[in-house]
Amino acid sequence: MHLVCLFYVLLPVCVLRFIHSMIWVPWRIHVHFRKQGISGPNYRPIFGNTEEYRNSFTEARKKTMPFNHNIVHRVTPFYHEWSRKYGKTFLYWFGVIPILATADLDMIKDIFMNTGGGSFEKVRLNPQAKLLFGQGLNGLVGEEWAIHRRIANQAFMMERIKCWGLDIMASTMKMLTKWEEIRGERDEFEMDVHRELQDLASDVISKTAFGSNYEEGKRVFSLQDKQKHLVFDAIGNVYIPGFRFLPTKKNRERWRIERETREAIRNLIKTNSKARENSRNLLSLLMSSYKNQDGKEEKLGVEEIINECKAFYFAGKESMADLLTWALLLLAQHQEWQDKAREEVLSVCRGNEVLLSENVNDLKIMNLIIHETLRLYPPAVMLMRQTTKNVKLGTLDVPAGTQFFLALPSIHHDTDTWGKDANEFNPLRFNEPRSHLASFFPFGLGPRICVGKNLAVMEAKVALAMILRRYSFVVSPTYLHAPRLLISMQPQYGAQLLLRRITS
Numbered sequence: 001m002h003l004v005c006l007f008y009v010l011l012p013v014c015v016l017r018f019i020h021s022m023i024w025v026p027w028r029i030h031v032h033f034r035k036q037g038i039s040g041p042n043y044r045p046i047f048g049n050t051e052e053y054r055n056s057f058t059e060a061r062k063k064t065m066p067f068n069h070n071i072v073h074r075v076t077p078f079y080h081e082w083s084r085k086y087g088k089t090f091l092y093w094f095g096v097i098p099i100l101a102t103a104d105l106d107m108i109k110d111i112f113m114n115t116g117g118g119s120f121e122k123v124r125l126n127p128q129a130k131l132l133f134g135q136g137l138n139g140l141v142g143e144e145w146a147i148h149r150r151i152a153n154q155a156f157m158m159e160r161i162k163c164w165g166l167d168i169m170a171s172t173m174k175m176l177t178k179w180e181e182i183r184g185e186r187d188e189f190e191m192d193v194h195r196e197l198q199d200l201a202s203d204v205i206s207k208t209a210f211g212s213n214y215e216e217g218k219r220v221f222s223l224q225d226k227q228k229h230l231v232f233d234a235i236g237n238v239y240i241p242g243f244r245f246l247p248t249k250k251n252r253e254r255w256r257i258e259r260e261t262r263e264a265i266r267n268l269i270k271t272n273s274k275a276r277e278n279s280r281n282l283l284s285l286l287m288s289s290y291k292n293q294d295g296k297e298e299k300l301g302v303e304e305i306i307n308e309c310k311a312f313y314f315a316g317k318e319s320m321a322d323l324l325t326w327a328l329l330l331l332a333q334h335q336e337w338q339d340k341a342r343e344e345v346l347s348v349c350r351g352n353e354v355l356l357s358e359n360v361n362d363l364k365i366m367n368l369i370i371h372e373t374l375r376l377y378p379p380a381v382m383l384m385r386q387t388t389k390n391v392k393l394g395t396l397d398v399p400a401g402t403q404f405f406l407a408l409p410s411i412h413h414d415t416d417t418w419g420k421d422a423n424e425f426n427p428l429r430f431n432e433p434r435s436h437l438a439s440f441f442p443f444g445l446g447p448r449i450c451v452g453k454n455l456a457v458m459e460a461k462v463a464l465a466m467i468l469r470r471y472s473f474v475v476s477p478t479y480l481h482a483p484r485l486l487i488s489m490q491p492q493y494g495a496q497l498l499l500r501r502i503t504s
């Protein structure tokens with residue numbers, strides 16, 4: 001009897017709560033933005049616009065495209081479609097979460113620079129996405145982030161990065177030696193360089209940040225590769241609280257990979273502890289004591305260190321390999337730039353096979369090429385923030401809890417900002433000063449700017465210089481142009497080049 005009464009009391013409460021959070025609150029937010037001139041696709045209870053969002057990716061990935069750089073419709077198809085209907089800034093819904101998508105440069109600058117008293121912070125990741133990288137620096141906020149960031153800043157100081165030049169060269173040389181074995185006696189050979197460059201980037205981050213090498217870190221990388229596909233699948237769906245604890249097939253796979261990754265990193269930490277004693281790499285700094293807010297000595301726990309290792313293994317590999325891959329494809333397509341870059345490398349290296357760290361800054365043309373590659377094919381695409389309180393953004397009143405999608409590819413390809421040739425490869429445009437701080441941000445901006453930026457640019461210059469020194473290359477007829485978003489921007493079917501050894 002009592003249970004029946006309780007049921008009749010609870011039922012209307014649950015129904016009211018459901019109506020309040022699933023219908024009333026979204027409707028109020030929708031009206032709030034509409035009054036300020038912001039529209040967008042209609043909200044659907046519970047799921048918002050998730051289905052259209054997912055479908056836009058599925059459709060975009062079905063077709064390849066001609067090898068041109070007009071790629072926004074393929075990498076962020078939802079933004080491409082909706083911005084044409086609703087303008088540069090519009091509102092869409094991921095479940096019941098309102099997301100303001102914007103390519104407005106002033107807004108983006110304010111969000112990144114956190115003008116408004118620290119009101120914009122990183123989006124709390126879906127707990128399933130955290131399995132890949134979100135429990136480290138990339139996903140932390142507040143004081144915890146500040147402590148980890150200070151440690152990482154020390155590990156990636158410019159002076160230290162310069163010393164890593166030799167490690168980067170050794171890794172690149174190892175890759176090129178393997179290419180020579182594959183070439184054998186042939187004048188010309190085909191290679192999917194994306195896979196090769198992923199191995200190179202893995203080797204470099206293993207050595208520089210963790211003092212080990214790719215062979216030792218291989219297990220971690222292969223596990224993370226599997227997790228990447230499962231995570232991408234999870235972040236495209238509305239997260240239902242508690243769902244991650246259900247023993248579904250995919251969840252069990254995610255748990256298994258997570259367990260094995262943590263175990264593999266724990267072993268790496270143990271086996272590297274001797275070599276670490278004299279070094280000041282990221283791993284040794286993470287394991288050393290640091291001063292907290294009150295000046296007291298503290299140490300990170302092993303699980304925190306493992307989280308950071310996971311985050312850096314992922315961040316150091318994927319985006320880096322993407323940058324190198326797109327740069328080689330662009331140089332293969334634009335032979336005149338390949339020739340110019342090679343001439344510069346030959347004159348800077350002065351007959352040596354390798355590039356010395358002190359000469360890296362002399363690669364001016366290469367610098368322009370790297371910038372232009374990052375503009376046309378920015379590897380990190382899904383840049384998001386959220387408001388922690390009500391804020392004024394320009395003239396717009398934004399309620400607490402609103403998320404932002406910062407439409408990086410659209411900004412980098414915008415003809416208003418970059419001119420009529422925005423979709424053309426023209427490295428010379430980077431000789432001109434930037435028109436707006438937020439017109440180009442492949443590494444982010446503000447306090448959360450990429451901590452590995454200097455390493456990434458140094459690595460790109462060294463690796464590209466050594467490849468150009470040894471090979472000339474063209475795009476293979478088997479290459480299919482299909483940039484797609486899989487956490488970062490990657491070539492969907494690989495990046496096949498025809499390489500020819502330069503003999504003189």
Ligand code: HEM
Nearest residue numbers: 137138315316319320323380442443444448450451452456
């Ligand atoms: C071309 C290569 C790279 C690109 C395009 C890139 C891009 C980015 C971007 C856009 C962010 C900011 C994300 C945001 O604001 O939400 C970021 C953050 C980060 N990147 Fe990179 N990255 C690259 C290479 C690297 C490398 C080599 C490492 C590791 C050594 C690394 C480690 C990180 C970390 C740990 C963060 C989080 C920083 C924080 O939140 O304080 N990245 N990266």
